[in-house]
Amino acid sequence: xxxxxQPTSMDCAxxxxxxxxxxxxxxxxxxxxxWYRQIHSQGPQYIxxxxxxxxxxxxxxxxxxxxxxxxxxxLPHATxxxxxxxxxxxxxxxxPPSFGKGTLLTVNP
Amino acid sequence: xxxxxxxxxxxxxxxxxxxxxxCKPISGHDYLFWYRQTxxxxxxxxxxxxxxxxxxxxxxxxxRFSAKMPNASxxxxxxxxxxxxxxxxxxxxxxxxxxxxxxxxxxGTRLTVV
Numbered sequence: 001x002x003x004x005x006q007p008t009s010m011d012c013a014x015x016x017x018x019x020x021x022x023x024x025x026x027x028x029x030x031x032x033x034x035w036y037r038q039i040h041s042q043g044p045q046y047i048x049x050x051x052x053x054x055x056x057x058x059x060x061x062x063x064x065x066x067x068x069x070x071x072x073x074x075l076p077h078a079t080x081x082x083x084x085x086x087x088x089x090x091x092x093x094x095x096p097p098s099f100g101k102g103t104l105l106t107v108n109p
Numbered sequence: 110x111x112x113x114x115x116x117x118x119x120x121x122x123x124x125x126x127x128x129x130x131x132c133k134p135i136s137g138h139d140y141l142f143w144y145r146q147t148x149x150x151x152x153x154x155x156x157x158x159x160x161x162x163x164x165x166x167x168x169x170x171x172x173r174f175s176a177k178m179p180n181a182s183x184x185x186x187x188x189x190x191x192x193x194x195x196x197x198x199x200x201x202x203x204x205x206x207x208x209x210x211x212x213x214x215x216x217g218t219r220l221t222v223v
Binding site for chain 2: 034036041042043044045046047049096097098099100101102
């Protein structure tokens with residue numbers, strides 16, 4: 001049951017902003033949008049999450065559309081170390097995350 | 110805190126042998142999850158525990174797989190007998206019941222069954 005749709009891959013130049021889109025048109029009112037990333041050979045790492053409002057932390061910003069049917073993860077100044085698979089997940093707070101295929105972001109020098 | 114600790118990091122075993130993977134969650138976390146990752150199937154949730162009690166094991170592939178959590182600081186995932194198709198990276202993760210900041214994953218155990 002694919003709750004989210006993400007592009008398979010994206011490229012970004014080092015130092016530029018990386019904008020990763022995610023569609024979640026069937027999201028329920030009590031479901032959050034979470035973003036994780038997985039750097040090669042490591043476990044997934046939490047990035048950010050949101051319910052309705054846009055959110056920002058030291059790693060990234062999350063922009064959620066007003067209808068909540070899509071969101072964008074923004075890495076403001078991508079570095080080579082940001083090359084990873086990025087997963088967009090919608091879930092209620094108590095349920096385990098279900099990971100799809102994600103987006104492979106490649107940051108190029 | 111050292112984070113979620115998994116052992117071993119790598120395991121190579123022969124088909125038919127028993128394999129035991131270990132996980133130490135973050136102290137104070139009351140949820141523990143086991144995931145498996147392969148190229149074909151991606152990250153799959155196998156089982157998760159709350160306060161040491163298995164809550165959902167519907168992702169466990171078959172009876173050859175079993176998981177236990179004898180106490181709050183330790184969990185095992187056992188495969189007996191192992192088969193080549195069990196080759197994968199197995200991740201353990203933990204979280205708090207009121208978790209909203211996401212789960213913390215371990216570094217994984219890469220299992221190769223030959």
